[in-house]
Amino acid sequence: MSGGRFAIGDDEYMLSDVMAPPLYVLGDDAPAHFEQSRAALQRLLATDFELEDSLPPTRWGVRPVMAKVTGADETLQELLTAEGAVRIAPQTDDHDFIRRLLMLEKQARTARVGLWALAEYRIFDAAQAGGAIGAFNLIEGTVLRAEKHGSRFYLNFGSDFREDFTVSAASRLYSRWARDGLDLGSLTGSRIRARGHVEAINGPSIDLKHPLQIERLD
Structure with a gap:
């Protein structure tokens, strides 16, 4: 899995409206910041969390979801964006949510945190x-x-x-x-x-x- 995709049992999920360094790339080497983004997601998934479907499953059966740590106000998407683990890739009709993500991305980019410190993501x-x-x-x-x-x-x-x-x-x-x-x-x-x-x-x-x-x- 990657910093934006994960599996629970036989079911595979992806965080909607964000894009982590992808697992599937040409070549033998993982893309820059791949391991760091994956570790950031796994750290959040190690707690109790809640999932809500945000779009129909993809043709491969992957379910796009909104995810939250149980009891938290912020979504996993927001937390990962703030630490520069993902970029915003708009998908859903929740434009207010996407605009919040874009603001968090701007702050992370300005502070050059996470992947925003790397030339590959300029x-x-x-x-x-x-x-x-x-x-x-x-x-x-x-x-x-x-x-x-x-x-x-x-x-x-x-x-x-x-x-x-x-x-x-x-x-x-x-x-x-x-x-x-x-x-x-x-x-x-x-x-x-x-x-x-x-x-x-x-x-x-x-x-x-x-x-x-x-x-x-x-």
Whole structure:
């Protein structure tokens, strides 16, 4: 297991809305801070704790959950975020909870605690986003153009869409988020932070699945 996944008997669970250094990576070496994040979770799980399903199980049967130490006010997600054992990977519809996690992440990042002290988990500038390909990363930059093409809406961070960093979302999500107050089309000229798995699709690219994968920095 990892710093965000654990098993009880034959059942496997994952903490929703956070991302620990992953267990499954290419190569023989565990990613940076993997053992420390796993130890942080195991320390919390050594006490009595409570689980609540937060999303349907994944296709592999893993159950995303909210977890709390019995009698505590803070969730395991909040405790792990505060000590820099995980990063925020928005999944659920509990936006207030995710925003609390983002604030805790910001505090941990500013204090350079846990994984935030390591170069492997730095925030990439959009101009150097090629170095972020192949993993979950945070990338900051100014949106040059925001526009719809076909069935997707794109935020372009450079003049060459075939090479520069791009963030995109399915048009159905764009339309839904616009009704809820996040109009991606209004972000031209805005400095933002995007988070997600960075793929090589006409340059480095993040496919948005959740509106809080985007944070406005201006």
